[in-house]
Amino acid sequence: MNHRAGLDFVAWIDDVPYDEICLISHQGKANLYLFEDSVFGLCFNLTLKCNSSNCDFVKAFSTSKKFNKLNEINLRIVYGLRLIGRGFSAAVKLSKMAYRSLEERILLAATEVAKKTMATAAQEVKSLKNSKENVTRCGESVDSTWQRSGYSSLNNCVSVLAIDTGKILDVEIMSQYCRT
Numbered sequence: 001m002n003h004r005a006g007l008d009f010v011a012w013i014d015d016v017p018y019d020e021i022c023l024i025s026h027q028g029k030a031n032l033y034l035f036e037d038s039v040f041g042l043c044f045n046l047t048l049k050c051n052s053s054n055c056d057f058v059k060a061f062s063t064s065k066k067f068n069k070l071n072e073i074n075l076r077i078v079y080g081l082r083l084i085g086r087g088f089s090a091a092v093k094l095s096k097m098a099y100r101s102l103e104e105r106i107l108l109a110a111t112e113v114a115k116k117t118m119a120t121a122a123q124e125v126k127s128l129k130n131s132k133e134n135v136t137r138c139g140e141s142v143d144s145t146w147q148r149s150g151y152s153s154l155n156n157c158v159s160v161l162a163i164d165t166g167k168i169l170d171v172e173i174m175s176q177y178c179r180t
């Protein structure tokens with residue numbers, strides 16, 4: 001077990017009432033052993049077992065919370081790396097396939113949140129302008145950013161902000177790369 005899992009274990013043990021662990025009934029002389037059952041990325045599945053005679057204390061636990069059967073810690077590390085612009089090579093504990101699969105899940109969630117947030121922002125401008133029309137006129141600020149610096153990127157992202165609220169109303173990905 002590496003240091004990271006050790007830290008997670010200490011965090012876990014802090015959350016468990018001490019009377020759940022047999023240590024007290026042995027007056028601090030329990031033979032507790034920690035086993036590593038399996039590892040999924042940054043998540044360790046561990047078992048704490050007591051080898052004292054006449055004691056059947058055993059407790060299996062995971063160092064990560066679960067989210068839809070996924071280990072939350074792996075989802076979080078991929079999300080964090082994406083936020084700082086790093087790819088799967090920075091996530092040394094995850095395979096390329098695992099990284100991509102987690103990215104796809106994050107994409108689904110991020111798309112849903114972005115759509116809802118932009119719809120709410122548009123509604124906010126509409127309310128501010130007291131508009132009863134289908135189309136509301138408002139001041140906008142349009143800016144874009146390239147995927148890479150150095151004027152060689154084929155991908156660009158354009159965003160439109162409402163002047164009145166400073167919130168993003170729309171985002172469009174522009175690409176000069178054609179798959180077909």
Ligand SMILES: [Zn+2]
Pocket residue numbers: 022023026030031050051052055056057
């Ligand atoms: Zn025990």
